[in-house]
Amino acid sequence: MTGGYLLLVADLIGVAVFAASGASAGVAKRLDLFGVAFAGFTAALGGGIMRDVVIGAVPPLAFADWRYAVTAVAASVAVFWLHPALHRMRRVVLVLDAAGLGLFTVTGTLKALDAGVPAVGACLVGMLTAIGGGLARDLLTGEIPAVLQREIYAMAALLGAVLVAVLHRLSLTGLVPLTIAATLITGVRLLALYRRWSAPVAVP
Incomplete structure (x- = not known):
């Protein structure tokens, strides 16, 4: 298997996991x-659509490559019918969600950098790629976005995007260093869940 094929497979796995998250909501x-199905599609591909619009990659990959939309819809329909069993697999879904966060942060930041976006802007684009679908999911279902009120989620994505930008600056953009970056983002997210870390909240 080539590195590009492996990245595509990993990307589609991330799409499926985020679609399952949106469909569950x-x-x-x-x-x-x-x-x-629409909530799942939005959660899975909303961040990537935001990224592509920002960097001028039109039509967005979610619409240009049928595999992304089909994966998102198929995962969402599966959740619709199998949600009682998936509820018992909550820990597995959380781990996969953290892995998707790491992957989407890395790919979003890299695509922004490759499109000529300056490093600071590319880091923001990378973070939005990772959390944008979750933001859209929560707004669709009438919730205050979780990434804005609890848990170390957006912060993990932003720190990971900074790491990717540094690696890019050092020309370390091979499969191994980027896999390490995605793994670190995933690890920070899982550690935050385990330790119940959250960002400070203003005292009324």
């Missing part, structure tokens, strides 16, 4: 099948 809100 739709099921909890008792949306119909279309609503659950």
Whole structure:
């Protein structure tokens, strides 16, 4: 297998995991099948669509490559029918979600840098790629976005994007260093979940 093929497979796994997250939120809100599929599609691909629009890559990959949309919808429909079993696998889903966060942060930051976006802007684009779908999911289901009120999620993505920008500056953009970066982001997210870390909240 080539590195590009492996990255595509990993990217589609991330899409499926984020779609499952969005679909689960739709099921909890008792949306119909279309609503659950739409929530899953938005959660999985919303961040990538934001990224592509910002860097001028049109049409966005979510619409240009059918595999992304089909993966998101298929995962969402599966959650609609199998959600009782998935609820019992919550820990597995959280681990996969953290892995998706790491992967999408790395790919989003790299694509922004390759498009000529300056490092600071590329870091923000990388963070938005990772958290944008979750933001859209929560807004669709009438919730205050989780990334804005608890847990180390967006912060892990932003720190990871900075690491990717530094590696890019040092010309360390091979599969191994980028895999290490994605793994570190995933590890920070999982450690924050385990230790129940959260960002400071203003005292009224």
